[in-house]
Amino acid sequence: MPHESPPAPELSAVPVNESTRETTRPELHFMVTAEAPCPYLPGRYERKLLTDLHGRNARSHHSRLSQAGFRRSHHYAYRPACRGCNACVPVRIAVERFAPSKSQRRIRRKNADLEAMFRPAMATREQYRLFSRYLNTRHHDGEMAEMTFRDYRAMIEDTNIRTEVLELRYANGELRGACLMDVLDDGLSAVYSFFTPEDEKRSLGRYFILLLIEEALKRGLPYLYLGYWIAQSRKMAYKTDFRPIEALSTDGWIDLERL
Helix, strand or coil: CCCCCCCCCCCCEEEEHHHHHCCCCCCCCCCECEEEEEECCCEEECCEEECCCCCCHHHHHHHHHCCCCEECCCCCCEECCCCCCCCCEEEEHHHCCCCCCCCHHHHHHHHHEEEEEECCCCCCHHHHHHHHHHHHCCCCCCCCCCCCHHHHHHHHCCCCCEEEEEEEECCCCCCCEEEEEEEEEEEEEEEEEEEHHHHHHHCCCHHHHHHHHHHHHCCCCCCCEEECCCCCCCCHHHHHHHEEEEECCCECCCCHHHH
């Protein structure tokens, strides 16, 4: 699953000059963060263009910005604005065109014993314990590894838009995984997922994507947004297994294979 959702951006950002400011909606104000080491490409530096999602139009802003390649973290929408680099490509799945592969059908069967439940975005201690185990095992050297329960609660609840948590549980109620997702005007957006480290063979990250595709179809929403794909990053390779997958280009959203 996507792991691009960082802790809330550092507030060392500076306003964008009026001449280059985005004009999605007049009440949105954009800033650019200071440069920091890129978590995906060694030796490179990242910076983000971001805006605060606030007020009664937060959801519509978020939907429009997602269509323009932005992601959400807490109450911010952001997209890469790196100097001399455009490696991060926004991608989404057109759910009505998606057809699962043989391996994806096997993943569904392998996890048939798990119950999927969509819940309001409320952080729990149970989720946090699993979240911490996942990070300590899979991403112990990442920027999220030191997150406290207060930080985790902010990641789940600090937003003005419609957000839900998809939980996976055994029949006895034991939590095995969770996925934070946003509900947009034209789709669902997978924000972050985590699961029991010992369940690696279940491919729960991919299973979450399959479940969100099904849920988008049930809700009559045409897209599942998966964040960014980077051709040079092995961490992102799994996203191209879900075909057809669309990418945002200078000509709009097109099938990734046409880039």
